[in-house]
Amino acid sequence: MITTLFQLAWVFLKIGACSFGGGIVMIPMIEQEVVNNYAWLTKTEFIDAVTLGQITPGPVIISGTFIGYKACGILGAIVATASVILPSFIMICLATEMIKKFRENKILANFLRGARIAVIGMVFDAGVSIGRGSLVDTKTVLIAVASIICLFKYKLNPIWVLLGAGIVGLIWSG
Numbered sequence: 300m301i302t303t304l305f306q307l308a309w310v311f312l313k314i315g316a317c318s319f320g321g322g323i324v325m326i327p328m329i330e331q332e333v334v335n336n337y338a339w340l341t342k343t344e345f346i347d348a349v350t351l352g353q354i355t356p357g358p359v360i361i362s363g364t365f366i367g368y369k370a371c372g373i374l375g376a377i378v379a380t381a382s383v384i385l386p387s388f389i390m391i392c393l394a395t396e397m398i399k400k401f402r403e404n405k406i407l408a409n410f411l412r413g414a415r416i417a418v419i420g421m422v423f424d425a426g427v428s429i430g431r432g433s434l435v436d437t438k439t440v441l442i443a444v445a446s447i448i449c450l451f452k453y454k455l456n457p458i459w460v461l462l463g464a465g466i467v468g469l470i471w472s473g
Contacts, residue, residue: 300371300374303371303375304371304374304375304378306337307366307367307370307371307375307378307379307382308378308379308381308382310332310333310337310379310382311363311378311379311380311383312382312385312386313328313332314328314329314332314383315382315383315384315385315386316386323421323422324418324421324422324425325359326349326424326425326428326429327421327424327425327428329345329359329363329366330345330428333345333366333370337370339366339369339370340366342432343432344369345432346429346432348362348365348366348369349362349429351365353461354461354462354465359383360380360383360384363379363380363382363383364376364379364380366379367379367380430443438468438471439468442464442467442468445464445467446460446464449463
């Protein structure tokens with residue numbers, strides 16, 4: 300158990316420190332570690348963790364907490380949650396005094412401009428990864444298509460789309 304706790308801490312410290320662009324871009328990194336490298340979760344459990352995270356506040360933190368819990372109980376949940384938050388917390392504390400200088404720093408501005416483009420690829424990778432495990436039959440494909448239409452054409456709030464898709468899935472499974 301101690302080894303797993305250290306592994307959880309290391310995995311989520313890496314993810315928290317190396318993931319630029321927000322929670323969604325962390326999904327492929329998390330999947331690689333928790334499904335492929337350590338097998339703490341199956342692919343289906345991982346998709347469930349991501350889904351759970353998306354329907355609650357703090358998506359990556361909730362997913363990390365769920366993964367830590369599955370791997371090592373309550374202590375694992377605490378370690379994974381603290382580890383994914385810690386790098387950002389430290390960076391924010393250190394950067395607070397330097398925010399103005401960062402805004403004026405051309406090297407940093409150029410770095411961020413390039414990193415933003417990479418985020419597009421990372422978000423796409425996350426979508427493909429979740430899609431492979433979720434689009435398993437005609438019903439799930441129809442729900443996905445309807446969700447995309449609601450989001451892009453009608454500009455519905457993602458929360459309503461998520462709740463609606465969940466309700467449709469519940470009705471169709473019954």
